[in-house]
Structure formats: structure tokens, C-alpha cells
Amino acid sequence: MAIGIGGAGGKLASLMSPNSVAVNVSETELSKVNAAEKILAYAHTERGQLKGSKKDPSIGKSSFNSIRAQILEAVQGNMVLSSSGGGTGNGITSQILDVIATYDNIPDIRKTEFAIILPYAPRESQEFIVNTLEFLKGPLSNALDSTNTGNLFLFSNKMKFEQRIAEEKYNQMIVESLKKFEAIPKKGDTCELLEGHIDHEDFAAYRSKSFFNNFCYFDYDPERYFGDQLNENANPLLLPGETPIEALFLLEVPTDYDHTVFYNILDHFSSIKVAPMYSVVRNPAIDKPFVTVSTLYSRKPMELVNDFNRISDESTQAKIDKSLEQYVEFQQMNVTLQEEAQKVAHEKGQPTDEIISVLKRLGKLK
């Protein structure tokens, strides 16, 4: 089951599964989402229920208490989808992560996976970046250290902005990508199993590990080194991965294909000292070998934060440069009432002029 928190999370969750749960502080937003269950988090002001969280995570955080028991129950053993930029997704997800970090001994099947959509710093608003930095440094980092979470998927909006993809299509891409990963154990059920085995339990155990998950899938060419192909085919939707700690792969081969090419893949992983879980199946529907790979890495969010800080820094610097270019010096005008009045009097040629000139003539004024 998928639980979508906030605007972005709700849309993703409804695409993920028909029995999804959407959580939002805005009733209007909730009504637009096609979710099986909708949870309205109460965020009140003197003007009544808020229609959004103003990109302010503290509003999401304070509304968490109104749905605390319900949401904590719902997330167990499920996947939470949310974005780290806005107020609701970030705020409520932060609170969930904070609570999860305090658990003692949570069984694997009750661990929660998190799919977080990170903003693309050069193109998105500074508020999103600041919210994300707080989120990565605090709740996400603590929950990861507690090892009480399942896999963490860090999606990035980079590709969306760089390739100008419509939001709906991009969400679809993220969901399809996740579904490809989730389909790994099902292939073992429907196809002829040739080597290894990743059954549903193995897969669930893999997904309950508190690491960042990076996965990708591509047509495998056994003639070339697997590591190179892995780098070339990195999932563009996810934040780039790090040196893997654990790995898992599913190799599908066409009918009458020598499936022992999977040893090439094992060779690659053994060269980086990882013993992956794997499964090789025969899939008559394809004509080239196809591999789905997932790696787990534990790169600390601190390093991610530094990345974000760097990008955010660069874009801030660019903004500063621009505002310096547009800097215009204002001329200060020294206006005194006396001078202005004299000027006007002079222009109008009034008798007052005469008196002053008399005073000057008499040598009483300089």
C-alpha cells in the first residue's frame, strides 16, 4: 500500500496503487486525488481549516498530531511517498520519521519505506531547498541512523526540469520505475526460474533495510563489462547512487539464450566486494537479456546536504550577481525649504525679493 503525504505525495500514491491513502491539510487538494482513503490533517487558524500549508513545514508538523495514531498505524509495512520541498509532505513526513527513530526493535515487516521527491535546486524556489536541507539534516538523518526505516528512495526533480517533462507524466515515470523494481519477485512466480531465487520474503527483507536504494534496468549486453553498463544506465529519476553495500539483481533472458552470462554480473559485484542476491529467469516475451539491478548504499544525508548546499549556494550566488548588476545608485538631493522658497520667490518676482535685496544693499545681509 502506498501512503501519499502532501500534494506531490498524494498524486504519486494514487498512481502507485488503487488502495492508496492520501494525506493533506487541504480538503480541496484531497478531493482532487483519486485515493481509496483520504486523511485530512487539521491545520487551523482563526480563519478556519487551512487550504494549504504555505510551503511551511511547521504547519505540516503541527497538523501531524491530529492524525498521529491513524497515520502511524497506516505507514507500518508500507511505503510513504512525499516531497521534501513543500509544507505538508515535508512537515508530516518529518514527524513520522522522528517517531520511527524512537522505536525499539521494530520487526522487518513493519518497517516503512520512504520515497522522497527532492527539488531541483537550480530551478526550484529557495524555500523548497531550505525545507529540504532541514529535512535531510534532521528527521531523515536521525531515522536512518536508528535503522528503523526500510529502504529510502531519493527521487530528484532534475530530469523533470532539464527535459521539460509534464508533472503528470513525470509522476507516471516515477511510479512505473518503482513498479519495475517491485516486480522483481513476481517474475520468479510467472517465469521459469533458471538460477538463484528472490522470493517475496527475500525481497521484503531486502526492502526493510535502512539504506538508500538505487535501482535501474536496462538491456544487458554480455559482450561488454557490466559495471560500465550499470554506470551508463543509471536511473535518471533517482539521485545518483554511491558505492553499494548490498545489491540485488534480476536477469531475464530470452528463450534458448545461454543464461550463464549472469556470472559476468557476479564478477562485477565481487570486484567491489558485494555478494548480491539474484535471480535468473527465462522470459519468452523478450529478445535480448534484460537486467533489473538494485544497490543499497549508506551515504549519509550529511553528504547529500553538502551537495544541496553547494547547488543552493551557486544559485544564490547567481542571484546575488544579478542583483548587483541591477544595482542603481540613487542620487541624494539636498533640498532645503529655504532654498526652494527663494527659488520660487525669485521665479515669481515677488516683493519679498525686494526687501531681501534692500537688506543686502544696507549691508545687513551677506
Next chain:
Amino acid sequence: MSMNELFEKQIAELQRAHFLVLYWTTVAEDKKIRYNITNVFDDLKYLKVTRTKQSAVAFVETLKTLCFIAIREESNRKNLYLSNYGAQALEKLIISKKFEPEKSNYLEG
């Protein structure tokens, strides 16, 4: 309070009668006519600014105390002369347009 501020404050306190005395003193000096306290009283009375000689004397005394005018005893007459400070005060009053100059019956009537 700086001297300048004090000067500004003194000018701000001046009334129409003070202004007229300063103005007429200037006109008199320009016309090289001697202008004394009695002339001041007559002119102020003519413009209905005051009816008593005491108040005319009070206006002149104030201006003297402020050093805006000097009073010199000449042929048993107390004649008025504008000081440099008085000239500056008059200039400021003229520029501020606080009061309108009016003709002296004695000097220009």
C-alpha cells in the same frame, strides 16, 4: 540646543507686530528716514494691531532684548536700527511667508 536652533526658535516666537517693526525699520533705513518708537506706535495703531503705547514699547523692547534691533537716543528721540541678526530674522520671516509686509503710514503713507 545649538545657537542655530535657538535663533530659529526665537524667530518662530515672533508675532506679526514684531515682523512689521523689523520691516518698517528696514524701509526707514533704506529711505534714510529716522524711525522712532512713537512712529512705531502710530503705525501699529493705524493698522489696528494695538491701541496702547505700552504694547508698542513692549514689541520694540522684545526686539531690542533679542538684539534684532538697536535703539539709539538721537535728539531726544529713541530711533530704531536693524541689527545683522534682525536682518537675518526678517529674511527668514519673509521667506517663510508667515506674515505679509504692510505699508507704514508714516514712511510710505
